[in-house]
Amino acid sequence: MRSNSKMPHANRVRWGGLAGILAGAMAIVLAPLATTAAVYKAWAGGWGRPPRGWVAAVGSTLGPLLAFATPPKVYQTYGRAFFFVFLFLVFALRGLHAHGGAAGGRPERYGFRIAFASLLLLLVANVGDYWLGEEILGHRLWGATFTVTLLGLLLLLIASVLLGAAALRSAALPRWSAWALMIAFPMGVVLSFWGVRHIPSAPMLPLGIAWGLAGYSLWDEVKQGLRSIAA
Secondary structure, three states, X not given: OOOHHHHHHHHHHHHHHHHHXXXXXXXXXXXXXXXXXHHHHHHHOOXXXXXOHHHHHHHHHOHHHOOOOOXXXXXXXXXXXXXXXXXXXXXXXXXXXXHHHHHHHHHHHXXXXXXXXXHHHHHHHHHHHHHHHHHHHOHHHHHHXXXXXXXXXXXXXXXXXXXXXHHHHHOOOOHHHHHHXXXXXXHHXXXXXXXXOOOOHHHHHHHHHHHHHHHHHHHHXXXXXXXXXXX
């Protein structure tokens, strides 16, 4: 970052940071909306309980965002939106890898590879689940997309722990940001069984917060570096 030869590296880190911020913001917004839409879809279909607790509060507060179409269509819309969360995370991952890959050692290398594979799985599963659906894929293949989604989320949680540990080791991220990546794993598991209980919203909520913070850290570090060069 002190010479023109490092500008491509700085750009990759900067745009990766922006992608992380966007992915985090989208995940934080989508998690309650998708969860609430799923409850309304089940209730409207006659096989779920009426909305209650925070889900009912979201439904009453953000009614227009949940009533612009039929409950299945609303749920499909928010499910499709997660595709862009996963896509932005690919670029955020590349930015973090460009920034701290060399100094992160084996945890960073494994974390990067696992995270990249997990995001590919999540992108494919999202297309199959929400864009193609049961009508095109058939019941058996469509049902398999949920298993692929679970596998992708589990791998992404594991990868985030490895990347957070590598960031602590290399100081690629502030300590609070690195710890957020590592804490996302237990928080994602807890929320999957209590509080949120929706896939992919439950694990993506803490992952969104963690990657949003990581993205901000990357963006801010490049910005500060460019300021120091200009000075």
